[in-house]
Amino acid sequence: MNREKLIDLIKSRGSFLCVGLDPDLDKIPLHLHEYEDPIFEFNAAIIDATRDHCVAYKPNLAFYESMGLFGWQSLQKTIEYIGESHFTIADAKRGDIGNTATKYAEAFFKNMAFDSVTVAPYMGSDSVKPFLEFEDKWVVLLALTSNPGADDFQLEIMDGGVEKLYQKVIRTSCTWGSPNNMMYVIGATRPEYIKEIRAMVPEHFFLVPGVGAQGGSLADVAENGLNSDVGLLVNASRSIIYAGRDEYFAEAAGSEAKRISAEMKLILQKKGLI
Ligand SMILES: O=C(O)c1cc(=O)[nH]c(=O)n1[C@@H]1O[C@H](COP(=O)(O)O)[C@@H](O)[C@H]1O
Numbered sequence: 001m002n003r004e005k006l007i008d009l010i011k012s013r014g015s016f017l018c019v020g021l022d023p024d025l026d027k028i029p030l031h032l033h034e035y036e037d038p039i040f041e042f043n044a045a046i047i048d049a050t051r052d053h054c055v056a057y058k059p060n061l062a063f064y065e066s067m068g069l070f071g072w073q074s075l076q077k078t079i080e081y082i083g084e085s086h087f088t089i090a091d092a093k094r095g096d097i098g099n100t101a102t103k104y105a106e107a108f109f110k111n112m113a114f115d116s117v118t119v120a121p122y123m124g125s126d127s128v129k130p131f132l133e134f135e136d137k138w139v140v141l142l143a144l145t146s147n148p149g150a151d152d153f154q155l156e157i158m159d160g161g162v163e164k165l166y167q168k169v170i171r172t173s174c175t176w177g178s179p180n181n182m183m184y185v186i187g188a189t190r191p192e193y194i195k196e197i198r199a200m201v202p203e204h205f206f207l208v209p210g211v212g213a214q215g216g217s218l219a220d221v222a223e224n225g226l227n228s229d230v231g232l233l234v235n236a237s238r239s240i241i242y243a244g245r246d247e248y249f250a251e252a253a254g255s256e257a258k259r260i261s262a263e264m265k266l267i268l269q270k271k272g273l274i
Contacts, residue, residue, distance in 0.1 A: 001087050001115045002136045003180045006205075007229045009055045009087065011274050014265035016230050018056035018089065018207065019257060020237025021046065021078060022063045027242055029249050039067070039074035042249075044081055046241050049254030053261040056087040056233050058207075079112050087233070088115045089140055089207065095120035101130040109134045116140050118185060118207075121169050125176050132177045139182050143170050144197065146187025146210030166193075170200050179203035186225070188216025188234065194224035198231075205231050211260075212239025218260065222267045230273055236260060 001009075010016050023039045032038040047057065059078060064071035082088055090108040094101070094117060108114040109131075116138035119128055131139045144154050144166040154166040163171070170184060179201075186197055188210035197206070206225055210216035211234055218234060225232050240260075244252025268274045 001084070003205075003229075006055070006087055010230045011268075013052075013055055013261070014268055014274050015053060015055055015261035016232045016234055016264055016268075017054040017257060017261050018058050018087075018233045018235040019046070019050050019054045019240050019253075020091075020209070020235050021057055021059040022237040022241065023074075024063060025067075027245070029246060031247060037070070037074055037077065039064070039071065040077045040081075042241075043074070043078045045250040046253050047078075047081060049250040050240065050257040051086065053254070053257040054086065056089060056235075057082050058089040058091050058235055058237075060091040060237070061093075076112060079114060084113075088113075089233075090114040090117040093118045093120050093142065095123050095127050097123070098126045098130055101127050105131045105134060105137075109137045116183070118142065121173055125173075128173065128176055132181050137181065139177060140207050141169070141173055141182060141184055143184040144186050144190055144193055146189045146214055146216065150187065150190070166197075167200070170197060174201050174204070179205070183207050183233070185209065187214075188218075188221050189214055191217065191220035191224055194221060198225055198227065202227055203229070203231070205229075205233060207233045207235060209235040209237075212236035218263055219267070222264075222271075226267075226271060226273065228273070230268065234260075234264070 021043050023042050028042045032041050035041045064075040094104040108117045118140045120142050183205040186206045188208045208221050211218050240253050240256045243256040
């Protein structure tokens with residue numbers, strides 16, 4: 001999906017919600033275990049219930065890879081089930097030397113029809129650029145993550161310099177691609193940095209995880225991160241997909257997605273963006 005189509009989708013739906021598909025066999029309702037592929041059944045029900053309220057889906061690969069071959073099959077079926085109506089993010093956090101990176105890119109962009117993949121920048125430009133060679137496909141680069149460990153390196157000034165690591169990552173990487181094929185991961189748990197990062201890269205989209213289960217605030221993220229193209233995809237995984245744990249789990253997920261997207265619509269209207 002190209003940038004224009006993504007922006008149209010967001011503005012026409014009045015939502016910048018990304019639903020994280022992080023299914024865990026220990027958490028999905030028991031009655032689904034009777035199906036041949038419980039993970040896919042769970043995802044399909046969540047997708048049916050949420051698709052009108054969100055613009056993107058982000059399956060996190062760990063939840064599929066942990067189940068071996070069956071997990072990969074569930075992922076493949078899930079991505080086909082979503083189809084082309086939504087922006088899709090393979091949350092794989094890949095990063096390796098060039099020829100290996102090309103194979104990772106082929107895995108997600110050719111073998112599976114994902115629109116984007118999360119990539120770690122720390123092996124440098126040759127580990128990221130192979131992902132940027134595919135038309136209408138995106139790199140979602142880790143910049144300032146939502147977890148407490150971001151303090152260990154990302155928020156540190158390295159080697160007596162003046163920049164923090166996440167600042168160097170953004171300043172260096174923003175020339176590798178363009179706002180048409182690169183986004184940045186900025187955690188919702190660190191809203192105080194979003195404004196500064198928006199000033200550094202005014203046009204890029206940010207994928208913002210960390211609202212819901214990790215406690216980040218949608219209002220704070222929007223206040224600091226919106227740009228004239230909206231420029232945000234805000235992800236929530238557990239708070240949506242496990243909003244209900246019984247046979248009405250899909251309805252509960254749909255209600256939670258609807259609630260968040262209604263809040264987003266109000267924000268966009270107030271800012272005059274829709
Ligand atoms: O790349 C990510 O998506 C990501 C980056 C980050 O900084 N923090 C973060 O939580 N994530 C992912 O976003 C999702 C957050 O899930 P919830 O906390 O359940 O909403 C998980 O799939 C995480 O792996």
